[in-house]
Amino acid sequence: DTAVSQTPKYLVTQMGNDKSIKCEQNLGHDTMYWYKQDSKKFLKIMFSYNNKELIINETVPNRFSPKSPDKAHLNLHINSLELGDSAVYFCASSQGGDVDEQFFGPGTRLTVL
Amino acid sequence: GQNIDQPTEMTATEGAIVQINCTYQTSGFNGLFWYQQHAGEAPTFLSYNVLDGLEEKGRFSSFLSRSKGYSYLLLKELQMKDSASYLCAVRDGNYQLIWGAGTKLIIKP
Numbered sequence: 001d002t003a004v005s006q007t008p009k010y011l012v013t014q015m016g017n018d019k020s021i022k023c024e025q026n027l028g029h030d031t032m033y034w035y036k037q038d039s040k041k042f043l044k045i046m047f048s049y050n051n052k053e054l055i056i057n058e059t060v061p062n063r064f065s066p067k068s069p070d071k072a073h074l075n076l077h078i079n080s081l082e083l084g085d086s087a088v089y090f091c092a093s094s095q096g097g098d099v100d101e102q103f104f105g106p107g108t109r110l111t112v113l
Numbered sequence: 114g115q116n117i118d119q120p121t122e123m124t125a126t127e128g129a130i131v132q133i134n135c136t137y138q139t140s141g142f143n144g145l146f147w148y149q150q151h152a153g154e155a156p157t158f159l160s161y162n163v164l165d166g167l168e169e170k171g172r173f174s175s176f177l178s179r180s181k182g183y184s185y186l187l188l189k190e191l192q193m194k195d196s197a198s199y200l201c202a203v204r205d206g207n208y209q210l211i212w213g214a215g216t217k218l219i220i221k222p
Contacts, residue, residue, distance in 0.1 A: 043202075045212075090156075099144070102156075102210070
């Protein structure tokens, strides 16, 4: 009964490769997010998405693209991986409302060699 | 620009009380959040403040002063399991969440 799940948990790959990280939430939430957390522990929003709108952080390279096959899934596809992409990527979801707290997945540690 | 400041690291003793401060400068304000993140794990929601004052939830309390751009998280009766990073986040005027870098709290016996 995991609320927000991500696969894989660990991903080690070579520079230049293309990879995807999958995210699923079973909370019935309307909005999903992708975050990057670097070695300094800053959480940086990359995308937020609901069935109406995709909001892209303008600092995110266009090598990163979210793909949502349905409301419960938001996958992250990365083209031409670079060394600087190494980080932990978190998926999250929220329902909206006054508080609109976010529920995070366990994270995917990406290492680019 | 938008900015959230928190101490990088704090140390406290088991059983004691610790206060983690957060100051912010954002374009608009629509609430402040505190999240807890244990090493190697995901952040989890702790508290939300949108009006001035103190919100208490068990051993944890969170305070907000909007006029001062200031919040604190108060942890009482510290336990070893409270060792974690505590992230302050502010929802700005565009309802975007701006995150601080987090405060690593070390609890000593």
